[in-house]
Amino acid sequence: MEQFEIKAYPALWEGLGMEVARFEKSRQMLGEMYRKIYLSQPNRPAGMGYFDALMAEIFGGRIEEMLAVKRAGRPVVGTFCVYIPEEVVVAAGGVCVGLCGGSQGPIPDAEKVLPRNICPMVKSAYGFKAARICPYFQTVDFVYGETTCDAKKKTWELLNRLVPTHVMEIPQMKRERDKALWLAEVRDFKAKVEEVAGAAITAGELGAAIKLINDKRRALQRLARLRGKRPSPISGKDALLIEQIAFYDEPGRFSRKLNELCDELEERVQGGLGAVADSAPRVMLSGTPMALPNWKVHHLLETAGAVVVNEESCIGSRYFKDLIDEGPDRLEAQLTALTERYMQIDCSCFTPNDERVEQVLTEYRQSQAQGILHYSLQFCHTYNIEEIKIREACEREGIPYLAIESDYSPEDTGQLQTRIEAFLEQIREAAC
Numbered sequence: 001m002e003q004f005e006i007k008a009y010p011a012l013w014e015g016l017g018m019e020v021a022r023f024e025k026s027r028q029m030l031g032e033m034y035r036k037i038y039l040s041q042p043n044r045p046a047g048m049g050y051f052d053a054l055m056a057e058i059f060g061g062r063i064e065e066m067l068a069v070k071r072a073g074r075p076v077v078g079t080f081c082v083y084i085p086e087e088v089v090v091a092a093g094g095v096c097v098g099l100c101g102g103s104q105g106p107i108p109d110a111e112k113v114l115p116r117n118i119c120p121m122v123k124s125a126y127g128f129k130a131a132r133i134c135p136y137f138q139t140v141d142f143v144y145g146e147t148t149c150d151a152k153k154k155t156w157e158l159l160n161r162l163v164p165t166h167v168m169e170i171p172q173m174k175r176e177r178d179k180a181l182w183l184a185e186v187r188d189f190k191a192k193v194e195e196v197a198g199a200a201i202t203a204g205e206l207g208a209a210i211k212l213i214n215d216k217r218r219a220l221q222r223l224a225r226l227r228g229k230r231p232s233p234i235s236g237k238d239a240l241l242i243e244q245i246a247f248y249d250e251p252g253r254f255s256r257k258l259n260e261l262c263d264e265l266e267e268r269v270q271g272g273l274g275a276v277a278d279s280a281p282r283v284m285l286s287g288t289p290m291a292l293p294n295w296k297v298h299h300l301l302e303t304a305g306a307v308v309v310n311e312e313s314c315i316g317s318r319y320f321k322d323l324i325d326e327g328p329d330r331l332e333a334q335l336t337a338l339t340e341r342y343m344q345i346d347c348s349c350f351t352p353n354d355e356r357v358e359q360v361l362t363e364y365r366q367s368q369a370q371g372i373l374h375y376s377l378q379f380c381h382t383y384n385i386e387e388i389k390i391r392e393a394c395e396r397e398g399i400p401y402l403a404i405e406s407d408y409s410p411e412d413t414g415q416l417q418t419r420i421e422a423f424l425e426q427i428r429e430a431a432c
């Protein structure tokens with residue numbers, strides 16, 4: 001695996017209208033980062049080989065697969081939020097791909113236009129398109145944004161100048177009238193996808209797509225359950241990578257490969273083989289999503305001797321904890337079941353959102369964690385404010401707790417390291 005590199009596809013990138021010379025540098029940097037952060041880990045499960053291979057092809061092989069879908073007249077849709085119902089795109093024979101930005105590189109490009117003091121995820125995503133340094137952004141037919149937060153909904157107006165950008169209104173409360181609005185939004189989304197596909201989605205197609213994506217979520221649930229065992233059979237970094245790749249890979253293949261990995265992890269659990277010793281502090285993360293390649297906090301925690309056992313986040317359990325009822329076989333009933341599932345998402349953009357506090361505590365127990373680290377991206381007001389309730393709940397329950405607010409730059413690494421080491425010490429003392 002020392003030979004690992006993220007493969008270069010300059011002709012493909014040229015054809016996508018990318019800034020090839022600049023992107024080539026990003027490719028090399030990402031490859032180096034991956035070798036250092038991922039391939040240096042001891043005792044990795046053999047099943048991670050598939051995900052390493054997918055990373056090697058992330059800027060080429062997977063893009064070619066998506067272009068083949070496009071050539072077949074099927075929609076390729078970019079999204080930024082787990083509220084966008086990917087089942088609808090899959091039902092139309094298309095591909096739904098996550099475009100959230102998790103890297104510092106394009107932020108200066110975004111700051112030429114956007115204010116500096118907004119969430120780095122939004123700036124990173126916008127910067128990738130503005131600088132033409134993301135093959136996924138260059139491949140999609142259109143993107144679908146949402147109104148979950150102010151930074152996003154205002155950025156979509158500007159992003160629309162660079163790529164066709166549609167917006168779904170996400171209600172901010174969960175009353176009956178909000179649910180009715182949400183169902184209407186999902187219908188509009190379906191109509192847009194059908195327009196690009198040139199055909200109406202049938203109940204059979206939607207039913208098959210619901211099952212396919214449920215299977216993906218079931219495989220991720222299985223991984224989460226295995227991480228809850230002691231010792232955890234897989235590192236938190238590897239698990240986070242899998243959760244990130246869930247937004248890029250072809251869903252059927254992803255589920256198959258993840259289930260194969262889980263078979264191996266089950267054997268490890270039976271044999272008492274952990275990714276690290278059972279004495280390693282077990283930490284659960286809660287908060288804002290960590291988009292690829294944001295591995296910063298996991299790397300700091302695991303380098304300091306901890307193991308991350310859960311992510312209560314949209315790149316994490318919030319993406320896979322709920323399934324859609326597969327029972328209905330008529331379109332209207334399927335759409336109702338779909339919207340009901342999506343309304344269970346407990347993002348901090350909702351008010352009130354007390355079910356998230358309960359969910360955090362449930363996942364804490366299920367993952368046999370010993371402490372919670374609340375992670376919030378800078379300038380994310382909803383998660384930053386909701387953190388108060390999570391902290392209060394941890395105080396009530398006597399759970400070791402640390403809240404950090406960070407961005408993608410390496411500048412705060414030293415300070416975070418110190419705080420994380422003190423937090424792990426607190427966990428070790430509580431465990432004595």
Ligand code: SF4
Pocket residue numbers: 080081082083148149288289314345347348349
């Ligand atoms: S945190 Fe909220 S806005 Fe962000 S992806 Fe999740 S549901 Fe969407």
Ligand code: SF4
Pocket residue numbers: 119120121122148149150151152288289377379380381382383
């Ligand atoms: S992390 Fe917060 S501020 Fe950033 S895009 Fe998500 S909801 Fe908006």
